[in-house]
Amino acid sequence: MKKKLVYIAISMTVCLLIGILASFATQSSVNDWYQTLNKPSFNPPNWIFGPVWGVLYILMGVAAGIVWAKGIYHLWVKTALYHFAFQLLFNALWSIVFFGFQSPFWALIVILTLLILIFLTIRWFKVVSKTAAVLMVPYFLWVCFAAVLNYKIWEMN
Template sequence: MKKKALYITFAISICLAIGFLSSFATQSSVNDWFTTLNKPSFNPPSWLFAPVWTVLYIMMGVAAGIVWAKGLYHLWVKTALYHFGFQLLLNAAWSIVFFGLKEPLWALFVIIALVIVLSLTIKWFKVVSKTAAWLLVPYLLWVCFATVLNYKLWELN
């Protein structure tokens, strides 16, 4: 149990660090460029994003920690964590492309890739731990919503 808690704590820390680093790209344009964009009626208020992402990063970390604690010597664990790492990189890349580079169309391609890789991650997590897989479902739903939002922001601008 102690080992599992250590893996979960470390995985949460990694996820939160990625989120924190991604926020630098976001903050660089959220208060200027982003405010000038035409937004769809379902665009959430800006204050909602930080708490939602914090909860999602924590859930992602718990899920990854549960899988990791099963042992890296298992091929399924390695495969699941490779997918997890790749989706985490795509997650960070989206912020950089959308907010840092101010390229909603290219960000749309990144987020579509994220949805695909995240879906595969959930599939592999389910092989290792159903609980870990379910912990990623809210994240997938949020990213699907963000994909529609990204598309509408590109379309309107």
Template sequence: MKSKILHIAYAVGICLVIGLLGSFVTQTSVNDWYLTLNKPFFTPPNWLFAPVWTLLYILMGIAAGIVWTKGFYHLWVKTALYHFVFQLLLNASWSIVFFGLKELFWALVVIVCLLILLIFTIRWFKVVSKTAAWLLIPYFIWVCYATLLTYKIWEMN
């Protein structure tokens, strides 16, 4: 039981650190360049992003921790976690490309790749733990929304 809690705690910590690193890049542009962009009517207020992403990173970490507790020696667990790590790297890359490099088209490419990889991650998580897969659904919904938002911002600018 104690090792399961540690696995989940480590996974949540890793996800939150990745989110924090992404937020450093985001902060460099969110209060100046981002404000100058044309955005669709369904763009959420800036204050909403931090609490939503914090919750999503916690859910992602819990999901990854649950999968990890099933035993990293197992091929399905390894495969699921490799997918998870790669999608997490794409997640962080989006902030770098969008806010850091200010490349809207390439940010759209990154987030579409993220969405595809996230679908595979959820499928692999489901093989290992249905609960873990379900914990990724809010993240999937938000990334779908973020993909549409990224597309519209690219289209409008």
């Protein structure tokens, strides 16, 4: 049990650090370029994104820690964690492309790829731990919403 908690803590820390690093790209544009964009009526207020992403990164970290605790030597665990790491990189890449490069079109391509990667991660997590897979579902749903939002922003601008 102690080993599992250590893996969860490490995984949560990694996820939160990725989120913090990605936020540097976000902060560079959120108060100027992003404000000038036309946005759909369902665009949430800016203050909501930080808390939502914080919770999602924690859930992702718990999920990855649960999978990791099943034994990194196992092929299914390795495969699940490879998928997780790859989707986490695309998660950070989206912020860099959308906010850093100020490119909603290319960010849309990134987020659609991210959705596929999250789906595959959930699928592999389910093989290892149903609980871990379920913990990833809110993240998948939020990224679905973010993809629609990204599309509308690209379409409107």
